[in-house]
Amino acid sequence: MKRMHLKLLKKANYILASLLMLLGFSCSNEEGGGSCEYGTPYANFQIKGKVVDTNENPIPNAQIRINQNDADVYSYGWLHTDTIKTDANGEFEWKKSDFPILRYRLITEDIDDEKNGGQFASDTTQVTFGSEEFTGGDNWYAGSASKEIKITLKKYVDTHTEPYALYTIYGKVTDEDGYPMAGVAILTSPAYTPNQENDPFSFPAITDETGRYQFTYDKATATEHTIYTKLSSYWNDPNTCKTDSIIVNFAEIELSGGKGMLIGKGSKEINFQLTCR
Numbered sequence: 001m002k003r004m005h006l007k008l009l010k011k012a013n014y015i016l017a018s019l020l021m022l023l024g025f026s027c028s029n030e031e032g033g034g035s036c037e038y039g040t041p042y043a044n045f046q047i048k049g050k051v052v053d054t055n056e057n058p059i060p061n062a063q064i065r066i067n068q069n070d071a072d073v074y075s076y077g078w079l080h081t082d083t084i085k086t087d088a089n090g091e092f093e094w095k096k097s098d099f100p101i102l103r104y105r106l107i108t109e110d111i112d113d114e115k116n117g118g119q120f121a122s123d124t125t126q127v128t129f130g131s132e133e134f135t136g137g138d139n140w141y142a143g144s145a146s147k148e149i150k151i152t153l154k155k156y157v158d159t160h161t162e163p164y165a166l167y168t169i170y171g172k173v174t175d176e177d178g179y180p181m182a183g184v185a186i187l188t189s190p191a192y193t194p195n196q197e198n199d200p201f202s203f204p205a206i207t208d209e210t211g212r213y214q215f216t217y218d219k220a221t222a223t224e225h226t227i228y229t230k231l232s233s234y235w236n237d238p239n240t241c242k243t244d245s246i247i248v249n250f251a252e253i254e255l256s257g258g259k260g261m262l263i264g265k266g267s268k269e270i271n272f273q274l275t276c277r
Helices: 002-023
Strands: 042-053 063-070 084-087 091-098 103-110 123-128 141-153 164-175 185-187 211-220 224-231 244-247 260-267 272-274
Touching: 042 103, 063 091, 084 091, 091 185, 103 141, 123 141, 164 185, 185 211
Parallel strands: 042 141, 164 260, 164 272
Antiparallel strands: 042 091, 063 084, 063 103, 103 123, 164 211, 185 224, 224 244
């Protein structure tokens, strides 16, 4: 397992060092004296706001998933996601003490169909903090910053022209000792998405820090697909663990909640245990 995560840790350390340089935290001991001070820079973040429809009506119980999205220097946003929901007034608030990441991705989803006033399409919002917005910083503490936003969801329009079903596949990947494995790509055969080796978001799913994953098939017919794991060479050593696979017969998954062209929705849990050297 140590070798399994060595490459991941090396990349994380490299990115961390790059961030320190960009933020102005450096160490020097030039001729004539000088000292080095080591620590971990951090900041307090707050994002609050409201989710509404196009008529400005609040949308309660909307789910918002928040992860880091500083793609230029920090490419591990998929490792951790915070999930919150709007209250009865459609309002939300998120607070976190974190490394001074300046950009976050908020994915807002309608998770209860029409119970909150209609069925709404998902929305992705980018929130960027400028360095000048931090206040009260001292040494390694970069300060605090707050943003207030409004997210507007449009009505969901079903553009399907033939009957279809939605199948959610979810589960966890662990090693033989039961420890969660992060950075394991979940793929399908036949391929469901274009899989680019250096882009974790191009896979149907990739496990987070808890070893969990989830993705949803949009399928017109119920057929068999193979779900399998892959250790991407960009994140881990692919020769360290044996991959695993399972055949899923979508016709065996119970569906419910059909409407219009939607036959129904169903889900299946698939857990993988990998043998690692």
